[in-house]
Amino acid sequence: MAEPAKKLAKIVINERLCKGCSICIDFCPTNVLELKGSCVAVKDLEACTRCQLCDLRCPDFAIQVF
Ligand code: SF4
Ligand code: SF4
Numbered sequence: 001m002a003e004p005a006k007k008l009a010k011i012v013i014n015e016r017l018c019k020g021c022s023i024c025i026d027f028c029p030t031n032v033l034e035l036k037g038s039c040v041a042v043k044d045l046e047a048c049t050r051c052q053l054c055d056l057r058c059p060d061f062a063i064q065v066f
Contacts, residue, residue: 009048010066015039017062024054024063 011032020038033054034043040063042048048065055065 006046008045009050011042011045011048011054012064012066013040013042014062014064017060018058019060019062021059024058027053027057029053 018039020035020040022035022040024040025033025035029051030044030047030049032042032044032048033040035041050065052065054063
């Protein structure tokens, strides 16, 4: 029988608030995030464990994980 599909995290980035400081990228233990220009972007959603470190560490409330 097939494995049930893994429920993926929902990562919401507010591009107007993000200043591209990379704090969230540095704190993410599984390398989910990357910098694209001056804003953070999701590189590997499947790797996200929903630990919410990025959400908690962002000084500008620009990233939220559900
Ligand atoms: S919730 Fe955790 S694993 Fe997911 S992107 Fe944020 S820091 Fe990385
Ligand atoms: S910590 Fe916040 S402001 Fe800094 S890159 Fe991440 S989302 Fe953007």
